[in-house]
Amino acid sequence: MDLMSEVIRMVRVGSVGSRVIRHSDPRGLRFTAFAGSGFHIMLRGTCWLITEDRPPVPLRPGDIVLTSSGAQHGFARTRRALADLPPSAMGPIPPAPGPCDFEFLCGAYRLEHGYAPQYLRALPDLIAVSPDYDRYPEMRALVAILEAEVGRARPGSGATLRSLLDLILVLVLRQWHEQHGSAPGTDDPAIAAALRQIHEHPQHQWTVGRLSDVAGLPRTAFSRRFTALVGQPPMSYLISWRLGCGARLLREIDASLATIAREVGYSTEFSFSNAFRREYGVAPGHFRRAAFAMPMAEVSATAE
Template sequence: MLSEVIRMARVSSDGSRLIRQVDPRGVRFPEFSGSGFHVLLGGTCWLITPDRDPVPLRPGDIVLTSAGAPHGLATTPRPLAELPEMEMGGFPPEPGPCEFEFLCGAYQLQHGPVPQYLRALPDLIVVSPDYDRYPEMRALIELLKVEASRARPGRGATVRSLLDLILVKILRLWHDQDTGLPATDDPGIAAALRRIHEHPQHPWNVAGLSEIAGLPRTAFTRRFTAQVGQPQMSYLTGWRLGRGARLLRETDAPLAAIARQIGYSTEFAFSGAFRRHYGVAPGRFRRTAGQVAAVVE
């Protein structure tokens, strides 16, 4: 399931930035459509949310905003509204002394919803990795810090890959630390998900998927919805269109060919479903994705 989350997140634009917080008040991140994380590199601060108690953060702590919830980082506990809003963009780190230093990574969606798997998580998650136990996590963060600090050829592709790897590591750590991650270890549900992921072009229905799961239709529907967060056919539609969005972004395949690959009989049917899901026509989505990639590079 984590692999599918990464594939769906790749539909968005992505980026990273090293921030040296000079303003002693801190900084506020408004709500956005997407997912992201902060890694505290130096100093100490507090995670501020609209309706929960502040959480102290120390170097090495990671904050995951699973679905773009508003939050802030501050030197002392204070209301979120009092923090100055972060100025978005690829600005270089501030020189000189700072209150604290952190690394940001984000997937920002221009169209469509955040993947259901991430929306099912708590709005904000804090993990404190044991870097001696997971030295690869430290290495990935150091590599991302280097790439985020300077513009070099291939930076866009490198940052994208590092973000993918770090997000997987964060979700694994959270899975190890907390049972709140959506369950996917039911063998019947896992079997149905695998078939959907591997063969989205197949004309699936509830009866066929419940047979693969080895469950009566009613029990299968109940368990699938409880564990995945939505009914089978809604998940199937989202997965098909998510794969379609990736093919639009990553290939030059004609719309008719993409439609067939993901289970739509005609280009017209695919275009209508895509527009309903993402709020934009496939052709425009493809052009926008190309423009974003060019800017990132």
Template sequence: MDLISEVIRTVRVGSAGARLIRQTDPRGLRFSAFTGSGFHIVRRGTCWLITEHGEPVRLGPGDVVLSSSGAAHGLSATPRVLADLPECVMGPVPPEPGPADFEFLCGAYRFEHGGAPQYLRALPDLLAVSPEYERLPRLRALMDLLAADIAAGTGPGTGATLPALLDLVLAEVLRQWHDEQDTSGRPRADDPGIAAALREIHENPQRAWTVDQLSSAAAMPRTAFTRRFTAVIGRPPMKYLTTWRLGRAARLLRESDAPLAAIARQVGYTSEFAFSAAFRREYGTSPGGFRRTPVLLAGG
């Protein structure tokens, strides 16, 4: 099962934003924690990734930092303490004109309700990736397109092009990170039994699934299935089922004008009341309130 594709589908519920930052202040910048996921791409110069507890990590042109679930961090010309860095003012702020010692792109998905997808929350808070651009020329091309799209400003079509480019960059960075990891001895997300159960959940969320039914779909004993599923996905089967159903409901609320009762049935709830209660627990707001909240193009 392609979990990276599921991540991309899930983050689209949030507000997509991006900006270019040119930095001349040697003190660097601090990025406060936020509800969402984001990344930085070094375009020019070198710097250090600063975290609250880890050792500084040196970055150079082309390196990417992935903030999987919005953890606080900083970028600085020299190793420093995170609290000593000036805070970056978020929003659609234009880059400083003229040459700069350090230049980087920021992209982010911000969630008004709920948090980052479970798959991203299961990753380390901050990942530094050095892509192999010779092997992945499309990633370089995507980064150049993202930079050009940001430079073009909020013109016609930006509401479609910017989120699409962020989706593609995030997918490529996650692929690259996974390629760099030693996966020996660890559960694989393409485990045939787990993939079969996930496929059933994703394609038929309206069914009244039980753990026994899902373990049968996976052709595994119930106890072994539950243990394996939790190890691979990061949460038990029924918890994942609930999260998937409500995530799909959130997308339907954003992308369609279907009545709430119809959406409830499509994602496996027998009543609008039960659906609304579960949705509020997951997203902190009612389905109607979620639908009325506009998705904005936010600054990175």
């Protein structure tokens, strides 16, 4: 299984949006925390990325900031404390006309229920990447196309927007992993073996004992190492992965709840529904209906 592709499909269960922000207020601006993932691409000018607990990071044109799991953050032309930055208005607001200190392009996947997949939550909250545009010329082209598409209501714009955000997110994750290593747990052969089985066969009746056998480790040692590397105990990760797959299937296929429950490892529709409600806060049927109730105009309105 291509783990990154599966994660992209999971975040797609939410709504997507994009907008351009031109900023000239010396106070800067702050984005509040949200459920989901997103990115900012610096188009023009320079500024500082401001976070709660890390030193400010200088940004220049071409840099990309990945908000892996919706953490609060901000931007300012000078070093400032995050709490001092005024909140940014949300929604499809046209960029301000005239000169500005800096300009950036936002893309976001907003999850109305639940949260970003563990794969993304295990990454640093805010990741600043300076893409190698000579090595990845397609990134430059994607950014130009996304900037041209934003704010234009044209036939096919909904599908185009999703595809562009997907491609940019994949390229940013690829470059970050090239510089900082593989996804959490995948560098350890024993834990990688267990993760591979969970990802490829979520419907199996896994237990900690069975997964430790796959890893070739004693049960206690396996649990301890898995939790340290992945950020969750094995069974918690398994449940999150199963329900993430279930959420994706609810949005992608017109199958019964009982069928989807079996596909992701639950013996009955009732047990799947209870677990799903605990994880996402709504019943599976409501989650599925909400996807078809949102028109594309509303989808584009959810961007930062």
